[in-house]
Amino acid sequence: MNIVVLVKQVPDSGADRNLRPDDNTVDRGSANNVINEMDEYAIEEALKIKEAHGGEVTILTMGPDRATESIRKALSMGPDKAVHVVDDALHGSCAVATSKVLAAALGQLNADLVICGAESTDGRVQVMPHMIAERLGVAALTGARKLTVDGATLTAERQTEEGYEVVTASTPAVVSVWDTINEPRYPSFKGIMAAKKKPVQTLSLGDLGVAPTEVGVDGATSAVLEHTKRPPRSGGEKITDEGEGGVKLVEFLATEKFV
Amino acid sequence: MSEVLVVVEATREFGVKKVTLEMLTLARELGTVSAVVLGGAGAAEALGAKLGEYGAEKIYAAEGEEIDGYLVAPKATVVAELVKRVQPAAVLLASSQEGKEIAARLAVKLDNGILTDVVGLAADGTATQVAFAGSTIVKSKVTKGLPLVTVRPNSLNPSPAAATPAVEQLTVSVTDADKLAKVVERVAEQKGSRPELTEASIVVSGGRGVGNADNFKLVEELADLLGGAVGASRAAVDSGFYPHQFQVGQTGKTVSPQLYVALGISGAIQHRAGMQTSKTIVAVNKDGEAPIFELADYGVVGDLFKIVPQAAEEIRKRK
Numbered sequence: 154m155n156i157v158v159l160v161k162q163v164p165d166s167g168a169d170r171n172l173r174p175d176d177n178t179v180d181r182g183s184a185n186n187v188i189n190e191m192d193e194y195a196i197e198e199a200l201k202i203k204e205a206h207g208g209e210v211t212i213l214t215m216g217p218d219r220a221t222e223s224i225r226k227a228l229s230m231g232p233d234k235a236v237h238v239v240d241d242a243l244h245g246s247c248a249v250a251t252s253k254v255l256a257a258a259l260g261q262l263n264a265d266l267v268i269c270g271a272e273s274t275d276g277r278v279q280v281m282p283h284m285i286a287e288r289l290g291v292a293a294l295t296g297a298r299k300l301t302v303d304g305a306t307l308t309a310e311r312q313t314e315e316g317y318e319v320v321t322a323s324t325p326a327v328v329s330v331w332d333t334i335n336e337p338r339y340p341s342f343k344g345i346m347a348a349k350k351k352p353v354q355t356l357s358l359g360d361l362g363v364a365p366t367e368v369g370v371d372g373a374t375s376a377v378l379e380h381t382k383r384p385p386r387s388g389g390e391k392i393t394d395e396g397e398g399g400v401k402l403v404e405f406l407a408t409e410k411f412v
Numbered sequence: 413m414s415e416v417l418v419v420v421e422a423t424r425e426f427g428v429k430k431v432t433l434e435m436l437t438l439a440r441e442l443g444t445v446s447a448v449v450l451g452g453a454g455a456a457e458a459l460g461a462k463l464g465e466y467g468a469e470k471i472y473a474a475e476g477e478e479i480d481g482y483l484v485a486p487k488a489t490v491v492a493e494l495v496k497r498v499q500p501a502a503v504l505l506a507s508s509q510e511g512k513e514i515a516a517r518l519a520v521k522l523d524n525g526i527l528t529d530v531v532g533l534a535a536d537g538t539a540t541q542v543a544f545a546g547s548t549i550v551k552s553k554v555t556k557g558l559p560l561v562t563v564r565p566n567s568l569n570p571s572p573a574a575a576t577p578a579v580e581q582l583t584v585s586v587t588d589a590d591k592l593a594k595v596v597e598r599v600a601e602q603k604g605s606r607p608e609l610t611e612a613s614i615v616v617s618g619g620r621g622v623g624n625a626d627n628f629k630l631v632e633e634l635a636d637l638l639g640g641a642v643g644a645s646r647a648a649v650d651s652g653f654y655p656h657q658f659q660v661g662q663t664g665k666t667v668s669p670q671l672y673v674a675l676g677i678s679g680a681i682q683h684r685a686g687m688q689t690s691k692t693i694v695a696v697n698k699d700g701e702a703p704i705f706e707l708a709d710y711g712v713v714g715d716l717f718k719i720v721p722q723a724a725e726e727i728r729k730r731k
Contacts (some may be wrong), residue, residue, distance in 0.1 A: 402710070
């Protein structure tokens with residue numbers, strides 16, 4: 154099975170994150186950039202499917218030059234190769250444009266199965282799997298916590314607010330996964346060394362037949378007008394329990410009219 | 413006034429969700445409200461009264477197995493056709509998994525911008541969003557097409573405004589391409605009478621400090637006494653104390669209740685990402701240096717196994 158995993162480099166969600174003052178896009182320059190955590194689960198799932206059914210796993214990333222670090226990190230877990238869509242014109246692309254670019258790249262990769270994380274930790278927009286599926290005319294099984302592959306049939310279990318659903322589709326398809334689906338492997342030393350030699354193909358917008366005017370800040374279908382930092386919360390009253398902590402807690406709740 | 417479409421979110425068990433009432437309330441400021449019901453046979457009939465109560469002047473209904481038996485693609489096709497026909501001033505969906513997914517497909521079908529996790533929308537289409545785990549407030553706008561936004565639960569207080577909606581059944585013309593992802597089974601899991609986590613006005617969460625799955629009864633008891641939902645930190649979920657669907661944080665649910673009670677939660681950034689826009693935060697933790705106290709309006713340093721039962725007892729006394 155030919156599997157493509159979408160990997161996004163994001164600013165570390167454990168650190169301070171900002172929008173740029175000049176063009177209101179995500180500040181990737183000052184941030185510590187890492188693989189979107191959820192994508193590691195997508196890579197793990199792809200590797201498990203390859204181990205069970207054979208095939209090839211390709212990483213697909215759209216991002217600036219420095220996303221190479223995340224691509225090598227992804228490859229060190231075990232995928233065979235990577236494709237990096239990189240073009241200066243892509244800076245500031247909206248979700249709609251991003252899906253157009255990724256769909257164009259996937260059109261050249263002939264994937265049976267596209268796997269991605271359910272959301273990225275920067276935008277948390279969750280729209281990419283369905284946008285790509287819509288463009289490619291293939292099925293999207295989203296938010297999988299369990300995935301079974303039987304020939305060309307995919308069956309996924311997805312969490313809903315009321316319980317869970319079992320959903321099924323045939324390949325080709327896009328599947329997004331939550332972090333409950335598996336436990337990603339750590340790259341081995343051998344894996345890290347091997348990743349340095351794995352092929353990484355770069356594609357430009359020209360290679361994909363997408364016009365620069367359709368992407369980037371100018372081609373975006375939505376715009377950030379302004380952004381402000383929320384004042385950080387400050388801690389209020391803190392008491393140490395000396396036997397009456399529970400009662401005092403309820404007194405506070407009562408003054409705030411929660412009790 | 414121009415028409416505003418609100419795509420209704422409802423559950424089989426409880427009917428119209430609170431976020432839908434919030435969307436109806438918000439939409440009334442923008443134009444004449446039409447609710448779009450997408451579901452199984454009889455859905456519009458079942459939900460109609462409530463939608464009217466919050467100001468829906470019209471209900472568009474697309475119902476049946478063709479709509480309900482698949483993941484969101486048929487729903488998006490129906491809404492896209494409706495948008496093309498009625499040319500609404502805006503389309504509002506819930507910022508839930510399903511709402512975002514329908515909106516995603518609509519954006520591509522209509523080549524239209526999309527804004528998610530919106531907490532406010534002005535008449536000129538300017539949306540307010542919170543980004544980066546609530547640390548940044550963003551004003552943004554769809555610049556191509558109509559305002560297509562998903563609204564985050566607990567963004568505003570829903571208020572009723574009675575209307576008597578006329579129901580229009582939509583002809584469903586979904587394509588084979590819309591029926592590629594089939595729902596073969598829906599399993600309802602026990603839920604009890606607690607409010608849904610993202611919509612609850614009070615959330616009581618437990619963390620690693622709760623110690624084990626059995627002790628979560630304490631968290632549940634306090635939640636029930638306060639009429640709130642139960643949440644859990646990632647550490648608690650990863651340790652198997654509580655199911656994943658109740659996880660609050662970066663890789664779980666984002667909540668923004670009136671009151672958030674954190675029990676035995678240290679307040680790692682991963683957790684704060686999911687709850688720091690809560691209006692009032694209360695924390696109980698044995699470590700006085702725990703970062704959760706930096707954002708708690710009221711903190712009690714001490715043993716939660718003593719403090720929580722005492723608090724529960726005190727609430728009972730006051731009732």
